[in-house]
Structures are given as structure tokens and as C-alpha cells.
Amino acid sequence: MKFCSWHASATCNGVTFQVAYVPNQELLPACSPYTRKNLGCNFQSAGTVSSADSVAHEFMEAITDAHLDAWYDQNGLEIADKCNYDFQACVVLSNATSWQIQSEWSNQISGCRQQ
Numbered sequence: 845m846k847f848c849s850w851h852a853s854a855t856c857n858g859v860t861f862q863v864a865y866v867p868n869q870e871l872l873p874a875c876s877p878y879t880r881k882n883l884g885c886n887f888q889s890a891g892t893v894s895s896a897d898s899v900a901h902e903f904m905e906a907i908t909d910a911h912l913d914a915w916y917d918q919n920g921l922e923i924a925d926k927c928n929y930d931f932q933a934c935v936v937l938s939n940a941t942s943w944q945i946q947s948e949w950s951n952q953i954s955g956c957r958q959q
Contacts, residue, residue, distance in 0.1 A: 848875030885934030
């Protein structure tokens with residue numbers, strides 16, 4: 845199985861910490877959400893947008909499933925996997941830049957929600 849990015853936990857000197865692997869996605873066009881649906885809010889390269897999206901994806905999963913033994917649905921999907929490549933709106937960050945970042949699963953609405 846191939847992944848565009850992944851997360852895990854590791855231990856060093858008795859301290860557990862989170863690890864995320866997000867490769868240079870300029871070299872992985874199949875991982876680029878920008879090529880799948882352009883909302884008109886990204887003015888960065890497809891690889892930059894894809895990397896930012898993957899970081900957000902892995903961050904959400906690292907929080908909800910830190911040790912790969914917690915938040916899974918009946919199909920084995922983690923919280924961000926359920927909404928992978930689901931883009932509902934541009935996300936405006938505190939520095940006023942717009943980004944295309946996937947929505948995330950919400951148990952409250954039983955669906956994907958743009959944060």
C-alpha cells in the first residue's frame with residue numbers, strides 16, 4: 845500500500861512522541877489535492893498545497909489516534925481518512941492567506957466539516 849504521508853508514535857529514552865512523515869509532494873502528483881479540485885484559493889505550487897494538506901491531515905490523526913490504536917471507524921479509517929480529498933471551502937489563516945485544506949470528520953454531524 846502506498847501513502848502520501850503517515851503518522852506514528854515512537855519512544856526515545858522513555859519519552860513517547862509523535863512522528864509524521866510528509867515527503868516533498870512536488871514529486872508525488874497523485875497526492876496533490878490541487879489537481880483533484882481547485883477551489884481558486886491556492887496560489888502556491890501543487891506540491892506546497894498538497895504538503896500543507898497532508899500536514900493538516902496527519903496532525904488531526906496524531907491527536908485523535910496517537911498510538912494507532914484509538915479512533916477508527918468500522919472500515920478501519922481514521923478521522924482524517926474519512927474526509928480525504930473532501931474540500932468544501934477555502935480556509936483563511938490568521939495571516940490572511942487562503943489555503944485548500946480538506947475538511948475533517950465530525951461525530952456531531954456524522955459527516956465532513958470544513959474547519
